[in-house]
Amino acid sequence: MASAARKSSASPKAPPLPILRTISRIRDGLSAFQRRLVPGHIALLDISTIGYLTQAVAAAAELGIADALADGPKQPPELARALNVDEAALRRLMRFLISFDVFGQRGDGGYRLTRVSESLRGDAEVSLRDLFLLLGSDLHRKHWSGLADCVRTGHWRWPEVEGMPFFEYAEAHPEVGQVFDAAMTSVSTLAVEPLQAAYDFGRYGSIVDIGGGRGSLLVDILRRHPSMRGTIFEMPRIAEGLAEELSAPGLTGRLTVESGDFFEAVPKGGDAYLLKHIIHDWSDEAAERILRTVRASMETEARLLIIDIVLPEHRRPHMGKLLDLEMLINTDGGRERTQTEFGNLLSRSGFTLTKVTPTAAPDSVIEAHPAW
Template identity: 55%
Template sequence: MASDRPSMPPQALIRAVELARNGLAFAYRKLVPGRIALMELMAAGWLTQAIHAAAELGIADALADGPRSGADLARTIGADEDALHRLLRLLIAHGIFTRRRDGKYALTSMAEALVRDGDVSLRDAALFFGSPTHRAHWSQLVDAVRTGKPVGVVVHGMSFFEQMQSDRELAMLFDNAMTSIGTLSLAPLVAAYDFGRFDTVVDVGAGEGTMLIEILRRAPQSSGILFDLPDVADAAASKVADAGLVERCAIERGSFFDGVPPGGDAYILKHILHDWPDEDAGRILANVRAAMKPDARLLIIELVLPEHHRPHPGKLIDLEMLVNTGGRERTAAEYRTFLARFGFTLKRVIPTASPDNILEVEVS
């Protein structure tokens, strides 16, 4: 039985809006002196830190129940009123928060995404991307470009994922940030592909299981296998139980470097391959290939890099991978070549209303 896929705005409309936005930005950069346009881009990092400060101070949480005066807001979050006004002045200029005619501060749609318990909260993402650890890594981008290696060993004496294992507070922040970011593309993904055509869906490296839970909700005839490291899978088990899917979703524990559960009709790798250098990504693919039946499908969900020279989030994330993990984003052609090395054929690339794409892959 086919899954109940949600409706989304037409992709053609979304792409047209993106082209218009990029065109206006390009035209602006051409009209102003180059040094001015460059200076504005260089200052973008300051805005990241301002958003981080707002998240750390809990400004959005303090405004969640309604507008507040500057004095009241400063008292509530424990900040200097004048300094808070200066921070909010910058954020308001970019549509994050607003100040009403009566002088009270209030949330905007963007500011709502900083509320801790919002429907889709990016608060943890703001805290992670503005954290001292993240800044320290990106400050070593020059070395990463010179060596082609991630900077964790230089900065901390260990790899990124080793650091996550040794610093549980940072790891929790990172996991929550990635979960919240992943939620942004969830509806576009289930709208773009009929996962209900498969009897058993195996989510490899599933994290908290957000993707698999949504698939099973919309595909009532399908069952799932959630596979991740023991501590992650244990946490995901409660999410599966809360969703009422215990009877249809098995929890299996292990590392995708050692093997993955056999017998699935579809295997999902969502934001997994880009995390790892080619050698490690190849080990994951080889283990998935060994587990797959001849007629099974591998569904790789990633930010497939476009061939054009316009802005695209994948180009930023590609450098994030270079700096932190040693992984990379790839074009469709690069995926096709890479997958062929491990006995796979890329059948099609399915765009979604988000930057994510679904790569449908068969066993060669």
Template identity: 55%
Template sequence: MVSNRPRIPPQRLVHAVESVRTVLAVAFRKLVPGHIALMELIAAGWITQAIHAAAALGIADELAAGPRSSAELAAAVGADEDALRRLLRLLISHGIFTQRRDGRYALTPMARALRRDADVSLRDAVLFFGSPGHRNHWSHLVDAVRTGKPVGEELDGMPFFDYVQSDRELGELFDRAMTSISTLAMEPLFAAYDFGRYETIVDVGGGEGSLLAEILRRAPRSRGILFDLPEVVESAPARLAELGLADRCSVESGSFFDTVPKGGDAYILKHILHDWAEPEAGHILRAVRAAMTPDTRLLIIELVIPEHPGPHPSKYIDLEMLVNAGGRERTETEYREFLARHGFTLTSLVPTVAPDNVLEARPS
């Protein structure tokens, strides 16, 4: 039986290639005049908007059935043919789509990730991050840097997470975007960490349960407890039943600022702590700490900012947190100190080939 799971390359190879890429990028910036290197970085914002346009037009979906000419593709997506060719010319130069010798356009591996039905689709993430509202928040980055506070409350009249709940069209897009981004790291996460060692796993702030369901599918001896706000987990029982996990996974609701379910051998916080500054993140940690026993483990799945000065996804997301949610990414040292202040000892940091890491901690 052929597996549909993507092959995960060895971590050493991935990190070695990443190091070489960083060295070459630094060398290039030193070789060319500074204003030329800076202009290339400025143009990256235009590439983001070009990808957003391709996702909004549904170009990848139209090419899923096979290569199309510019006229066929323009008619299918409702675009001006000349303008569409110009858009694709830029995207092709970055490996997103390709043009065959006969002139027809086709998908590339990156372009396939823009399909609605891709195994790992980033279409919703592209639509969210390229949306006018998100762009507007980032246009006020200077205000966030001056004040150290997110800009959403002043622009939208309420904190970011309240706003995406009040505007359900935007909120649903945000939820789908976060789910798709979470899916990116799923296979690397399971390749690096064995969740099957825990009998009962509590996913705190686990959304609709996609991560916990996959953990239980791969760890048949484990049981799960999914915990999130009532409106978030409302559809989770039906979804878990469809996956045949209803007898191994219970669903509880509440706020992780108050209390979380007891009885877990491991508590997962995946992409939760980075959403909050320390006062709020500390409340979450203390609520989890109160539910744990000395033998229980806390598993924090987050990006960790490396100590080196080179580029890293965590440094981009750190500013995203500053602008929108008011949270932050942290270095390993910062996590170690942050956890210690709230009753935990960091025992290990397990990297993956994705930007995510598993920080394992125990009650102090």
């Protein structure tokens, strides 16, 4: 069975949502207080470390430092030999990362994993290694460097810079597609346990997961509900060989894989249709096309489940506000949306928004039913 599916089923329990919200408010309040307390130029300089830290963590992911420390602490010379890197340069990288508790250092000088760097291991229950490989890549930095141009024009730069839209580029450059697919799988795995804790997927007899990737969420749902059936609907590049990859005891005859274009048609007969991290990739016009295609395959009693970030109305930091800029840079009109914007989009597409269920992850479950 796929490694993503194994990890998702064993994901650690998420803290209760009220506790996470309280911690976030306290953290954001303290950060805001610090920024107001120090001179403005010092606060701005402190903000500059965020980009450097991301690149340093990405370098650690690329070098495999967390994997090398998985069997226990190592002295700097030993770790440098294991990684085949320059010891002095490694010490400088680790000194920076240790200051943010990404790694730890014992009294005898040995480097060790922390709770943070455990998630950089490739075999961790919830691994973000592949996500950081994407965030630290030359291609990702290249396009974020064009943010000012995107703001000037209101449009993305992918076709202009690369000669084709992103998903076509990923098809034409398999090495890019592989990095992107692996990063999205790691993000999907991160959200599995919070989604399961917040929403009752067991109320449905069958689920069609549209754009379901490598199947981490749907497989986890099926394993928890033995009588349920599921279908992963993906583009041919991802769907090829996926059924065999996901074959495992208990899933035979219950999980199918189909390929196609969700702008044209999707499988019929599902009790629920799942769109996880799909709608935010598209403009309102394109999203309406997708939703109307889904609606055409749904029975009146079926339900639509959109799993995406719902942008909050507050002015505090939120992951969705960052990802909204990611959508501006890398998609043709994609964006994160508020609850009101989701409601309007669904209404124009033949749905009525039923409820929004927040989770301990940044995602929410937006449930809707056919309006006609």
